[in-house]
Amino acid sequence: MPNESVEVTTICRDVSNSQFILQCPIEGHPDSAADVEGSTQRNLPRIKILGTGGTIASKGSDSSQTAGYHVDLTIQDMLESIPDISGICEIEYEQLCNVDSKDIDESLLYKIYKGISDSLQSFDGIVITHGTDTLAETAFFIESTIDSGDVPIVFVGSMRPSTSISADGPMNLYQAICIASSTKSRGRGALVSLNDQISAGYYITKTNANSLDSFNVRQGYLGNFVNNEIHYYYPPVKPQGCHRFKLKVSPTETKFSFPKVCILYAHQAVSSELLDLVSTRYEGIVIATLGAGSLPDEVNAKCLSLNIPIVYSKRSRDGMVPIANLPGCQEEVNYNLIASGYLNPEKSRILLQLCLAGSYSFNEIRHVFSGVYGG
Numbered sequence: 001m002p003n004e005s006v007e008v009t010t011i012c013r014d015v016s017n018s019q020f021i022l023q024c025p026i027e028g029h030p031d032s033a034a035d036v037e038g039s040t041q042r043n044l045p046r047i048k049i050l051g052t053g054g055t056i057a058s059k060g061s062d063s064s065q066t067a068g069y070h071v072d073l074t075i076q077d078m079l080e081s082i083p084d085i086s087g088i089c090e091i092e093y094e095q096l097c098n099v100d101s102k103d104i105d106e107s108l109l110y111k112i113y114k115g116i117s118d119s120l121q122s123f124d125g126i127v128i129t130h131g132t133d134t135l136a137e138t139a140f141f142i143e144s145t146i147d148s149g150d151v152p153i154v155f156v157g158s159m160r161p162s163t164s165i166s167a168d169g170p171m172n173l174y175q176a177i178c179i180a181s182s183t184k185s186r187g188r189g190a191l192v193s194l195n196d197q198i199s200a201g202y203y204i205t206k207t208n209a210n211s212l213d214s215f216n217v218r219q220g221y222l223g224n225f226v227n228n229e230i231h232y233y234y235p236p237v238k239p240q241g242c243h244r245f246k247l248k249v250s251p252t253e254t255k256f257s258f259p260k261v262c263i264l265y266a267h268q269a270v271s272s273e274l275l276d277l278v279s280t281r282y283e284g285i286v287i288a289t290l291g292a293g294s295l296p297d298e299v300n301a302k303c304l305s306l307n308i309p310i311v312y313s314k315r316s317r318d319g320m321v322p323i324a325n326l327p328g329c330q331e332e333v334n335y336n337l338i339a340s341g342y343l344n345p346e347k348s349r350i351l352l353q354l355c356l357a358g359s360y361s362f363n364e365i366r367h368v369f370s371g372v373y374g375g
């Protein structure tokens, strides 16, 4: 398997004005029942919070507004909305950006990657506040590119803006900080903490556009947060078959970009015309196929005729695309179709981009996807 470094461009980090350190007061926090074993007044876990925006950092114009609000809060504002955590951990925070997650592009993704990588050595846990719409993609990218060792990386967002009645952001943020501070979270990689549940960033999907219980993970939640207690159902574990890519910063470049991969959504009467339209402009294609890899014969034939990797993913939220459902002869040299396994289209897209950035061959890409039972 190739393990070449992926060349990426460096970005200009201008965060010198947005770094703050909250000093831990002498007295411990009376409510600090979260599992932060070993923490003492002098030896609390050090947590880095990286702010990127999202609904958790948003304000509406009145307390009943839950749509059409705007990003407006900094990390500092958000920390003011949660109980005193100075008895639980020491906090340092950095505002990487403040955007709706629809605007998390490759440069911001890389900025988040860099913010996490730079913090791993000096912190015991990292929390990333993020919009929920694309949070799962960022978490997947981070799990695929960063070996965080023991350091938990906890993504958190909210479904209601900060101004709403029963806003969920403060509780979610508080829980994420406790989870990142807990020794129980060590060795679990990228986690997502939302609505009292803890899940693997590699597998989580946003499945509800409105509800507080917006994230779902068919592979199972890893744990739960109840009344300041963190309960993990399993010992520390990382996703099976996750391929780790190494990103390398090239100091000469100024903008981070990835090979272009698009997602096509199949439907009744889908035609190969779509493939004609995009195949000259993209280096790879992911198709949200019908069922478990099903497409009309004419579309399959077009896919096989193109000399770019095409990942067969699925419209169905759950289940998988097995290799056996791919058309054509898989023994053929230059066979360009890949089954996504359990990965949904948006995660397949990121994985394919990472493979293409490393100049992986069709076979090597297939091998990477086989980790999630595709290939």
Ligand SMILES: NC(=O)C[C@H](N)C(=O)O
Binding pocket: 053, 054, 055, 056, 099, 100, 101, 102, 130, 131, 132, 133, 134, 157, 158, 159, 160
């Ligand atoms: N709940 C949210 O965070 C949604 C928001 N549009 C975002 O992804 O930034």
